[in-house]
Amino acid sequence: MEQFIKTIIKQAGNAVKERFGKIGVKYAKTHSHDVVTEADLAANAILVNAIQKRYPSHGIISEETGEYQKDAEYVWILDPLDGTNNFARHIPLFGAMAAVARGKHVLYGAIYDPIHNELVFARTGNGAFLNNQKIHCSKTKIWGESSGFTSCWMKPKTMRVNRRLLESNAKNQWSLYRALWSIAIETIYVASGRCDWLISTSGGLWDYAAPPFILKEAGCTVTNFQGEPWQLEQKDLVASTPLLHSKTLEIIQFDRIYTQEKIDQFLRNDVLPAELKKQVAVKLDTEI
Known part of the structure; x- marks a missing residue:
């Protein structure tokens, strides 16, 4: 199965690469930045x-x-083109992703x-490999010397995480961070140190x-926001x-119990543009 996964993920990625810079958005899904291109569909078909x-x-x-035989013993979980927005805007930061799970446990990732010809592969208990060379996360131990990635979705939880990072830097706990809009590429960079x-x-x-499976196999500690071991x-x-x-x-x-006083305090500060505050107020109770 290992060689099969490597073969088809490269075929899918190369199909995307062949179309890079030549095609645009085919249609939008949930909003104007959640788009699908012909490359997504071609890679998915492969x-x-x-x-x-x-x-x-x-x-x-x-x-x-969507889903096909999702209750089967083995299930493939696919993102044929992660970073579609980058691809559509001719930004060369995107990748193809595949995982094989049995129940709640990922076995292969x-x-x-395709732009940089970097293939990361992991199998349970066998470590992570980049182009067949074993890789490991960095040994950085001081936050102020670290560099990482965060999300930039306009959702309350994401914005508050980024605010915490900004507050940390304001307190001279410096860390360099950015959002690449492709967790595929971010994973490769963290897994390889x-x-x-x-x-x-x-x-x-x-x-x-x-x-998360690849990152764990590369030696990273992988959890949810509460510090509990990450689960599918x-x-x-x-x-x-x-x-x-x-x-x-x-x-x-951050404290996950939000009183109205805390919500009002959050909305009063300048972390959000005024026109977004009303939207956030509506979503706080359901998305935080």
């Missing part, structure tokens, strides 16, 4: 057709085509960055299948080199 031909009894959950931590919120199952289907992800993890959690954790 993966799904290959899996169904080789493993007809396996289930498939794909961002592009693969991410392919080029960056030190990754914080992500509000993704789909396909976003949080291969990445959770929507909050914190991964970092082990010596930084407690500090990472300390910076981003």
Whole structure:
């Protein structure tokens, strides 16, 4: 199965690469920045057709085509093109992702960055590999010397995480961080030790299948926001080199019990543009 996964993920990624800079958005899903291109669909077709031909009894959950035999013993979780918005805007930061799960446990994970020809693969208990060379997370142990990734969704939880990071830097606990809009690429960089931590919120199952599994196999500590071991289907992800993890959690954790007084205080400060405050007020109780 290992070679099969590597082969089809590269085929899917290369199909995307062939279309890079040549096509635009095909349609939008939930909003104008949640888009689908012909490359998404082409890569998805390559993966799904290959899996169904080789493993007809396996289930498939794909961002592009939904669920098929999701209760099967083995289920493939696919994001044929992670970073579609980057792709559509001709920004070369995107990748194809696939994971194979049995029940709640991921057994294999693969991410392919076709622009830079970087294939990361992991198998349970066997570590993580980049182009067949074993990789490991960084050994950085001082937060002020670290570099990582965060999300930039305009959702209350995400904005508050980023505010915590800004507050930490304001207190001279400096860390360099950015959002690449592709957890596939961010995972490759953290798993290979080029960056030190990754914080992500509000993704789909396909976003949080291969990445946390690969990061764990690369030696990262991987948890949810409460510091509990990460599990499949959770929507909050914190991964970092082990010596930084407690500090990472300390910076981003927040009280999850929100009184009206706390909500009012949050809305009064200047972290949000005025026109967004009303929207946030409506969502706070359901999304925080």
